[in-house]
Structures are given as structure tokens and as C-alpha cells.
Amino acid sequence: MRLVAPGKPKDPFSAALDALRDQLRRGRLVSGEPLTITDLAHDLGLSATPVREALSRLAGERLIEDRRGRGYFAPRFDVSDLVELYGLRRLYLVEALASDGGPPSFPPPEASDPGLPPSAQMVQAFDWIVARAGNRALFDVYRQIGERLAPAVRVEGQVFPLADELAELAAALDDPPRLRTVLARLHAARRQRASELMRALRAGENIASL
Known part of the structure; x- marks a missing residue:
């Protein structure tokens, strides 16, 4: 390779x-x-x-x-790893919602490149949520989880209707209680279907090695 x-x-x-x-x-x-x-x-x-x-x-x-x-x-992913990582990401996002520190130092998701795939736009929205907390330590550990989840995020579109999820997420950004519910639902779905994500991830890895 x-x-x-x-x-x-x-x-x-x-x-x-x-x-x-x-x-x-x-x-x-x-x-x-x-x-x-x-x-x-x-x-x-x-x-x-x-x-x-x-x-x-x-x-x-x-x-x-x-x-x-x-x-x-190289890291060895399995279903339990994905379940744990998605659970941690949700916890960090919810913690960020509890301590909104004001506008972050980069544009909100509405100003991001609409040409990006839905998975990347969703990651930008999550980044924006955490950045608003104004807590550098929280943002750093959240980004570490994001890096570890990146391979799974790339194949989420094979399992979930990302465009619909992204629209739901964007509509809730200014409504913290609703946003908390949306985040819980998105992450619960990924934890429940972690085995499907893992199969998609393995299939992509096998193709890349050809």
C-alpha cells in the first residue's frame, strides 16, 4: 500500500x-x-x-x-469499541450543551461548505456544539474520540439516512432541549447498529487492500 x-x-x-x-x-x-x-x-x-x-x-x-x-x-476495532466510542462522544456533546460559553471562534455549520458530504457536515455541527462550551480540555478530548471514530463515520452513510439526520440536527441547533434529544437518538441508533457499521468498515478495508 x-x-x-x-x-x-x-x-x-x-x-x-x-x-x-x-x-x-x-x-x-x-x-x-x-x-x-x-x-x-x-x-x-x-x-x-x-x-x-x-x-x-x-x-x-x-x-x-x-x-x-x-x-x-494499527488499532483493532470491534463492535464493543464502536459502542463505547459513540457513547463517549454523546456524553461530551451533552456536557458541552450544559456549559454554553458563547459563539465559537469559527463559523457555524450553516456557513460551512455545502459541497461536503453529509457525514462531514454532521461532524462540523458536532464540533460547533462542543466549541461553544468554551472549554479547551473538553474540546481536546472530544476531538480525540472523533479521530478514533473517523473510520466508522466515513461509512455511516451506508447504514443511516445522513441527509435526513443532518436536517434534523440543523433544525435543533438553537433549541438545547430538542438538540439533546436528537443527539441521544442519533448516538443510540449508532450503538444499536454498530455491527452493521463494522461490516461496512471491514468491507471498505478489504477493497482498499486490493
Whole structure:
């Protein structure tokens, strides 16, 4: 598998980090396979040092596993992981609703690019909700959960009517009680159908490896 860093990174570390993070988000590295530094460096056209540093950073963010003495491994997702992660994301969103700190420092979802797929627009809406709390620590841990959920989010459209869900979410943004109910329903549905999401995720991973 050839890894290509998106955009034009400024340095080798950024190139390695961007490429590996992109592969994780796309669900290409979710089977628990070992991540060999020399192989990754060869695929990226980089030396081993920036790749090692990038893997260390990702392990610190809990996006990959650092098994001491055995090296780095891609995350291993299963249904129970998805159930737990969706549950955590809902908790962070509800906590953000309880402590609205005012307008965030970036545009609301209505001003986002309408050309983005519904899944990306929904993530933007969630980001906006959490950013309004004005709690940097909350936002940071919420984003970590978002990074870990990214592969599943990419295949949600195969299981859920995202356009309808997005419209329901957008209509509730200015009504906290209603929004809380919508968030609970969206996340409960994903936890209940986590096995379907996992099948879609595995199917996409198999296609990507061909």
C-alpha cells in the first residue's frame, strides 16, 4: 500500500504524520496489523526518524497502539469499541450543551461548505456544539474520540439516512432541549447498529487492500 501525504507538508515529520493520520481516518489501518517503521518509511519516501516520531505522536493520541518491546500496531476495532466510542462522544456533546460559553471562534455549520458530504457536515455541527462550551480540555478530548471514530463515520452513510439526520440536527441547533434529544437518538441508533457499521468498515478495508 502506497502512502501519500495530503497537501504539501513543510517537513518530513508533518509528511509522515499527515499520511498516517489520513490512512487512519480512511479506515485503511484498523486490523491490528504491525506498523513497521522501515516499510512505512520506504512507502513514504522518507527516512525512519520522522516516521518513528509520527508513530510516537499517534500512539500518544491513542490512535495506534504502542506495545512496548513489540513495536507499533494499527488499532483493532470491534463492535464493543464502536459502542463505547459513540457513547463517549454523546456524553461530551451533552456536557458541552450544559456549559454554553458563547459563539465559537469559527463559523457555524450553516456557513460551512455545502459541497461536503453529509457525514462531514454532521461532524462540523458536532464540533460547533462542543466549541461553544468554551472549554479547551473538553474540546481536546472530544476531538480525540472523533479521530478514533473517523473510520466508522466515513461509512455511516451506508447504514443511516445522513441527509435526513443532518436536517434534523440543523433544525435543533438553537433549541438545547430538542438538540439533546436528537443527539441521544442519533448516538443510540449508532450503538444499536454498530455491527452493521463494522461490516461496512471491514468491507471498505478489504477493497482498499486490493
